[in-house]
Amino acid sequence: MSPDTQSGFARSLLLVEPDGLVRSTVSSVCRDMQLARVSQVTSVAMGEQWLKSDLPDGLLISLTEGEASLAFLTRLRAGGFRCDAGMPVAVMARAVDAALVTKLKELDVRRLLLQPFKLRDVIHTVEQLWPAQEVLAA
16 A cells, blocks of 8 residues: 555645745645645756656646746656656646747646635645546546
């Protein structure tokens, strides 16, 4: 039995976010609602190191680092890490334009969480990363 199953969490999520308050809020919501076990890193560089050794089920990344964040997602989708290149990804951003939305679609980003966000938005975003099994069976 995996540690995630033992702790009650079916999924693990890597959170890449420089802001400590945002990281702690997302992590505590995911823990309290038993949505996912969250591993936190503060930068894209740390996220890259994490993905070289761990296999999360999903990724929630802030676009705070701009082009570095998008390059990280491009390397992920190209299979540059040990994890599944097609893993579910959600991004957090303060603002987006049409060009960024197009790029996120190209990178198969499933969800966009605009900041500042409400707690229910975090819950909905994380829940929507993985389709419910009963929906898939229908």
